[in-house]
Amino acid sequence: GAGVSQSPSNKVTEKGKDVELRCDPISGHTALYWYRQSLGQGLEFLIYFQGNSAPDKSGLPSDRFSAERTGGSVSTLTIQRTQQEDSAVYLCASSFRTRDSPLHFGNGTRLTVT
Amino acid sequence: AQTVTQSQPEMSVQEAETVTLSCTYDTSESDYYLFWYKQPPSRQMILVIRQEAYKQQNATENRFSVNFQKAAKSFSLKISDSQLGDAAMYFCAYRSRPGYSGGGADGLTFGKGTHLIIQP
Numbered sequence: 354g355a356g357v358s359q360s361p362s363n364k365v366t367e368k369g370k371d372v373e374l375r376c377d378p379i380s381g382h383t384a385l386y387w388y389r390q391s392l393g394q395g396l397e398f399l400i401y402f403q404g405n406s407a408p409d410k411s412g413l414p415s416d417r418f419s420a421e422r423t424g425g426s427v428s429t430l431t432i433q434r435t436q437q438e439d440s441a442v443y444l445c446a447s448s449f450r451t452r453d454s455p456l457h458f459g460n461g462t463r464l465t466v467t
Numbered sequence: 468a469q470t471v472t473q474s475q476p477e478m479s480v481q482e483a484e485t486v487t488l489s490c491t492y493d494t495s496e497s498d499y500y501l502f503w504y505k506q507p508p509s510r511q512m513i514l515v516i517r518q519e520a521y522k523q524q525n526a527t528e529n530r531f532s533v534n535f536q537k538a539a540k541s542f543s544l545k546i547s548d549s550q551l552g553d554a555a556m557y558f559c560a561y562r563s564r565p566g567y568s569g570g571g572a573d574g575l576t577f578g579k580g581t582h583l584i585i586q587p
Contacts, residue, residue, distance in 0.1 A: 386575070395558065395579035442510060453500050453519065456560075456575070458512035 355379075359445050359459035366435055366466055374430040374462045378447030385428050386456060387420060388444045396444065402428060403450060435466045469494045471561050473578035480549050481586045487534075488544045488581045490559030496520075500562045501535070501542045506580075507555040515557070518542065546583075554585045 358377040366372050378385050387399040398412040402422040413419070417436075422428040432439055442463050446456035470493045480486035492501070503515040518526045518535050525533050530547045546553055563574035 393582075396577045398575070444510075444512065446512070453517070455502055455514045455517055456504075456512070457514075458504075461510045463510075 357445055357447055357457050357459035359443075359462050361462055362460065363463045364465070366464070368437060368466055369434055371431065371433045372435055372464065374432075374443050374445075374464070376428045376430070376445030376447075376459060378426065378428070378445070379457055380426075382447035382449055382457070383425065384448050384450040384454075385422060386446045386448075387428070387430050388446065389414075390442045390444055390461070392441075399430070399443075432464075435464075437466050440464055440466045469496075469561050469563065469574075469576045471559055471576045471578040473557075473559055473581050475581045476579075477582040477584065479584040479586060480546075482549055482551060484549055485545060485547045486549055486583065488546075488557050488559075488583065490542045490544070490578055492540050492542065492559075492561050492576075494540065494561065494563070496563055501533075502560040502562065503531070503533070503542075503544045504558045504560060504577075505553075505555045506558065507552075512558070516544070549585050551585050551587060554583055556580045556582050 360375045385402040388396040390396055400407055400410045400420050404425045405422050417433045420430045442461040444461045446458045448454040448456045472491045499520045501518045504512045505515050506512050516526050516528045516531050518533055525535050532545045534543045558580045559578040561576045
């Protein structure tokens with residue numbers, strides 16, 4: 354595809370349920386990033402991948418959050434036993450892994466936990 | 468670790484006027500990249516402009532230009548002839564070399580953003 358694709362666009366789930374958010378990066382981009390953005394706030398880094406490995410998971414808020422990337426392409430962010438404070442927009446971005454490469458972002462998934 | 472500060476949570480400008488959004492950063496590196504991103508209500512972050520730290524010339528992209536002051540660690544964005552479509556959140560971002568251990572998130576740091584309002 355031409356850009357970073359995220360699905361679903363919106364997700365409403367009940368507290369305690371598990372959710373999976375998907376990110377399909379731009380073809381050829383080796384680096385993939387997940388960010389969380391609460392309403393009206395800045396970007397909170399969650400995790401990044403270089404290929405299929407995740408050198409930096411420091412931003413994952415708790416062990417309920419996990420992510421994987423397969424084939425150096427699609428990534429899935431999983432939130433187990435969702436809580437209301439998990440409600441936010443989850444943004445995915447990809448780039449070539451060079452310093453001058455900007456991030457290309459998807460449209461995000463808006464997660465609402467009721 | 469690097470920090471990026473956007474001191475203006477919100478700015479307002481009349482349509483067709485010029486507005487400047489401020490961004491300062493803290494780093495011990497001498498070579499890095501700086502970016503401005505725009506996030507309209509559609510949520511997608513869009514690259515507006517980028518600047519290489521070793522280039523003294525300020526980057527420009529049509530109505531958007533930056534004032535890069537390396538010694539002062541300042542990277543402000545100027546929007547000329549503001550248009551209604553410029554209304555958005557604007558984020559300043561710093562990028563060190565990939566794998567730089569002094570910065571988390573693969574050397575990427577974002578500011579908290581400035582909400583730009585365009586008055587018709």
